[in-house]
Amino acid sequence: MKYAIQYLLALMLLVFSTLISWYEGSMIRDVPWEWKYTAFFSKMFNGEVTDNSEISQLDHFIYAAKFYPMYPILILLGLSYILILSGYLLLKNNIKELTVFLSAISVIYVFFGITISSSPTVGGKYFTFIFLFMGGINLALATLFFFKMRKGVKKIGSFIFFT
The missing domain is CATH 1.10.287 (Helix Hairpins)
Structure with a gap:
Protein backbone atom coordinates (compact mmCIF):
# COMPACT_ATOMS: atom_id res chain seq x y z
CA MET A 1 0.00 0.00 0.00
CA ASN A 93 15.78 -9.13 -3.75
CA ASN A 94 18.88 -9.01 -5.94
CA ILE A 95 21.19 -6.32 -4.57
CA LYS A 96 23.78 -6.87 -7.30
CA GLU A 97 21.30 -6.12 -10.09
CA LEU A 98 19.93 -3.15 -8.14
CA THR A 99 23.46 -1.77 -7.81
CA VAL A 100 24.03 -2.14 -11.56
CA PHE A 101 20.65 -0.53 -12.29
CA LEU A 102 21.38 2.50 -10.10
CA SER A 103 24.90 2.81 -11.50
CA ALA A 104 23.56 2.78 -15.06
CA ILE A 105 21.02 5.48 -14.23
CA SER A 106 23.81 7.49 -12.62
CA VAL A 107 25.93 7.28 -15.78
CA ILE A 108 22.96 8.33 -17.94
CA TYR A 109 22.23 11.36 -15.73
CA VAL A 110 25.86 12.45 -15.72
CA PHE A 111 26.01 12.02 -19.51
CA PHE A 112 22.92 14.21 -19.95
CA GLY A 113 24.34 16.79 -17.53
CA ILE A 114 27.64 16.99 -19.39
CA THR A 115 25.86 17.08 -22.76
CA ILE A 116 23.79 20.16 -21.92
CA SER A 117 26.39 21.88 -19.73
CA SER A 118 27.30 24.38 -22.44
CA SER A 119 23.71 25.59 -22.89
CA PRO A 120 23.44 29.37 -22.57
CA THR A 121 19.82 29.29 -21.36
CA VAL A 122 18.58 29.46 -17.79
CA GLY A 123 16.95 26.06 -18.13
CA GLY A 124 20.14 24.53 -19.48
CA LYS A 125 22.06 25.63 -16.40
CA TYR A 126 19.39 24.29 -14.03
CA PHE A 127 19.07 21.00 -15.89
CA THR A 128 22.85 20.57 -15.89
CA PHE A 129 22.87 20.92 -12.12
CA ILE A 130 19.84 18.65 -11.64
CA PHE A 131 21.23 15.91 -13.91
CA LEU A 132 24.63 15.95 -12.23
CA PHE A 133 23.07 16.05 -8.76
CA MET A 134 20.74 13.15 -9.51
CA GLY A 135 23.64 11.23 -11.03
CA GLY A 136 25.55 11.74 -7.78
CA ILE A 137 22.58 10.66 -5.66
CA ASN A 138 22.13 7.48 -7.72
CA LEU A 139 25.84 6.77 -7.53
CA ALA A 140 25.73 7.20 -3.75
CA LEU A 141 22.75 4.81 -3.54
CA ALA A 142 24.53 2.29 -5.77
CA THR A 143 27.61 2.53 -3.56
CA LEU A 144 25.51 2.05 -0.44
CA PHE A 145 23.87 -1.06 -1.88
CA PHE A 146 27.26 -2.31 -3.07
CA PHE A 147 28.65 -2.10 0.47
CA LYS A 148 25.49 -3.69 1.80
CA MET A 149 26.01 -6.56 -0.61
CA ARG A 150 29.74 -6.92 0.16
CA LYS A 151 29.84 -6.59 3.92
CA GLY A 152 26.35 -6.66 5.29
CA VAL A 153 24.77 -3.70 7.07
CA LYS A 154 23.42 -3.38 10.56
CA LYS A 155 21.07 -0.50 11.19
CA ILE A 156 20.72 0.72 14.74
CA GLY A 157 18.37 3.65 15.22
CA SER A 158 19.18 6.16 12.53
CA PHE A 159 22.85 5.12 12.23
CA ILE A 160 24.16 2.65 9.69
CA PHE A 161 27.12 0.51 10.66
CA PHE A 162 29.00 -1.57 8.13
CA THR A 163 30.15 -4.93 9.48
Whole structure:
Protein backbone atom coordinates (compact mmCIF):
# COMPACT_ATOMS: atom_id res chain seq x y z
CA MET A 1 0.00 0.00 0.00
CA LYS A 2 2.81 2.43 0.84
CA TYR A 3 4.29 1.96 -2.64
CA ALA A 4 0.91 2.58 -4.28
CA ILE A 5 0.68 5.91 -2.46
CA GLN A 6 4.18 6.83 -3.60
CA TYR A 7 3.31 5.96 -7.20
CA LEU A 8 0.09 7.94 -6.98
CA LEU A 9 1.82 11.04 -5.59
CA ALA A 10 4.58 10.86 -8.20
CA LEU A 11 2.01 10.40 -10.95
CA MET A 12 0.01 13.38 -9.71
CA LEU A 13 3.17 15.51 -9.69
CA LEU A 14 3.98 14.27 -13.18
CA VAL A 15 0.54 15.07 -14.63
CA PHE A 16 0.32 18.48 -12.94
CA SER A 17 3.80 19.59 -13.99
CA THR A 18 3.31 18.24 -17.53
CA LEU A 19 0.16 20.30 -18.04
CA ILE A 20 1.77 23.47 -16.68
CA SER A 21 4.92 22.93 -18.77
CA TRP A 22 2.88 22.36 -21.88
CA TYR A 23 0.99 25.61 -21.24
CA GLU A 24 4.14 27.63 -20.50
CA GLY A 25 5.89 26.18 -23.53
CA SER A 26 3.05 27.19 -25.82
CA MET A 27 4.60 30.65 -25.83
CA ILE A 28 6.99 29.35 -28.49
CA ARG A 29 4.23 30.00 -31.00
CA ASP A 30 4.62 33.75 -30.37
CA VAL A 31 8.45 33.78 -30.66
CA PRO A 32 9.34 33.06 -34.31
CA TRP A 33 13.08 33.80 -33.88
CA GLU A 34 13.28 30.90 -31.42
CA TRP A 35 11.80 28.35 -33.82
CA LYS A 36 15.19 27.81 -35.46
CA TYR A 37 16.75 26.73 -32.14
CA THR A 38 13.87 25.16 -30.23
CA ALA A 39 11.42 23.63 -32.71
CA PHE A 40 13.39 20.37 -32.89
CA PHE A 41 10.42 18.01 -33.31
CA SER A 42 8.63 20.32 -35.74
CA LYS A 43 11.69 20.34 -38.00
CA MET A 44 11.95 16.58 -37.76
CA PHE A 45 8.28 16.04 -38.69
CA ASN A 46 7.63 18.93 -41.11
CA GLY A 47 10.97 20.29 -42.28
CA GLU A 48 11.54 24.03 -41.92
CA VAL A 49 8.99 25.80 -39.70
CA THR A 50 7.45 28.88 -41.30
CA ASP A 51 4.17 29.24 -39.43
CA ASN A 52 3.19 28.76 -35.79
CA SER A 53 0.60 26.16 -36.81
CA GLU A 54 3.52 23.90 -37.78
CA ILE A 55 4.90 23.84 -34.22
CA SER A 56 4.69 20.39 -32.64
CA GLN A 57 3.20 20.02 -29.16
CA LEU A 58 6.45 18.34 -28.09
CA ASP A 59 8.36 21.55 -28.83
CA HIS A 60 6.32 23.26 -26.11
CA PHE A 61 8.22 21.17 -23.56
CA ILE A 62 11.61 22.05 -25.05
CA TYR A 63 10.76 25.76 -24.92
CA ALA A 64 9.52 25.45 -21.34
CA ALA A 65 12.65 23.56 -20.33
CA LYS A 66 14.87 26.25 -21.83
CA PHE A 67 13.11 29.33 -20.49
CA TYR A 68 10.71 28.24 -17.71
CA PRO A 69 12.49 25.23 -16.19
CA MET A 70 10.64 24.81 -12.87
CA TYR A 71 7.85 22.53 -14.08
CA PRO A 72 9.99 20.57 -16.57
CA ILE A 73 12.34 19.86 -13.67
CA LEU A 74 9.36 18.57 -11.70
CA ILE A 75 8.52 16.33 -14.67
CA LEU A 76 12.06 14.98 -14.55
CA LEU A 77 11.90 14.42 -10.81
CA GLY A 78 8.53 12.65 -11.04
CA LEU A 79 9.69 10.37 -13.86
CA SER A 80 12.95 9.66 -12.07
CA TYR A 81 11.17 8.78 -8.84
CA ILE A 82 8.82 6.40 -10.65
CA LEU A 83 11.75 4.80 -12.50
CA ILE A 84 13.89 4.34 -9.39
CA LEU A 85 10.97 3.11 -7.27
CA SER A 86 10.05 0.59 -9.98
CA GLY A 87 13.65 -0.58 -10.23
CA TYR A 88 13.86 -0.93 -6.47
CA LEU A 89 10.64 -2.94 -6.26
CA LEU A 90 11.67 -5.23 -9.11
CA LEU A 91 15.26 -5.74 -7.96
CA LYS A 92 15.19 -5.41 -4.17
CA ASN A 93 15.78 -9.13 -3.75
CA ASN A 94 18.88 -9.01 -5.94
CA ILE A 95 21.19 -6.32 -4.57
CA LYS A 96 23.78 -6.87 -7.30
CA GLU A 97 21.30 -6.12 -10.09
CA LEU A 98 19.93 -3.15 -8.14
CA THR A 99 23.46 -1.77 -7.81
CA VAL A 100 24.03 -2.14 -11.56
CA PHE A 101 20.65 -0.53 -12.29
CA LEU A 102 21.38 2.50 -10.10
CA SER A 103 24.90 2.81 -11.50
CA ALA A 104 23.56 2.78 -15.06
CA ILE A 105 21.02 5.48 -14.23
CA SER A 106 23.81 7.49 -12.62
CA VAL A 107 25.93 7.28 -15.78
CA ILE A 108 22.96 8.33 -17.94
CA TYR A 109 22.23 11.36 -15.73
CA VAL A 110 25.86 12.45 -15.72
CA PHE A 111 26.01 12.02 -19.51
CA PHE A 112 22.92 14.21 -19.95
CA GLY A 113 24.34 16.79 -17.53
CA ILE A 114 27.64 16.99 -19.39
CA THR A 115 25.86 17.08 -22.76
CA ILE A 116 23.79 20.16 -21.92
CA SER A 117 26.39 21.88 -19.73
CA SER A 118 27.30 24.38 -22.44
CA SER A 119 23.71 25.59 -22.89
CA PRO A 120 23.44 29.37 -22.57
CA THR A 121 19.82 29.29 -21.36
CA VAL A 122 18.58 29.46 -17.79
CA GLY A 123 16.95 26.06 -18.13
CA GLY A 124 20.14 24.53 -19.48
CA LYS A 125 22.06 25.63 -16.40
CA TYR A 126 19.39 24.29 -14.03
CA PHE A 127 19.07 21.00 -15.89
CA THR A 128 22.85 20.57 -15.89
CA PHE A 129 22.87 20.92 -12.12
CA ILE A 130 19.84 18.65 -11.64
CA PHE A 131 21.23 15.91 -13.91
CA LEU A 132 24.63 15.95 -12.23
CA PHE A 133 23.07 16.05 -8.76
CA MET A 134 20.74 13.15 -9.51
CA GLY A 135 23.64 11.23 -11.03
CA GLY A 136 25.55 11.74 -7.78
CA ILE A 137 22.58 10.66 -5.66
CA ASN A 138 22.13 7.48 -7.72
CA LEU A 139 25.84 6.77 -7.53
CA ALA A 140 25.73 7.20 -3.75
CA LEU A 141 22.75 4.81 -3.54
CA ALA A 142 24.53 2.29 -5.77
CA THR A 143 27.61 2.53 -3.56
CA LEU A 144 25.51 2.05 -0.44
CA PHE A 145 23.87 -1.06 -1.88
CA PHE A 146 27.26 -2.31 -3.07
CA PHE A 147 28.65 -2.10 0.47
CA LYS A 148 25.49 -3.69 1.80
CA MET A 149 26.01 -6.56 -0.61
CA ARG A 150 29.74 -6.92 0.16
CA LYS A 151 29.84 -6.59 3.92
CA GLY A 152 26.35 -6.66 5.29
CA VAL A 153 24.77 -3.70 7.07
CA LYS A 154 23.42 -3.38 10.56
CA LYS A 155 21.07 -0.50 11.19
CA ILE A 156 20.72 0.72 14.74
CA GLY A 157 18.37 3.65 15.22
CA SER A 158 19.18 6.16 12.53
CA PHE A 159 22.85 5.12 12.23
CA ILE A 160 24.16 2.65 9.69
CA PHE A 161 27.12 0.51 10.66
CA PHE A 162 29.00 -1.57 8.13
CA THR A 163 30.15 -4.93 9.48
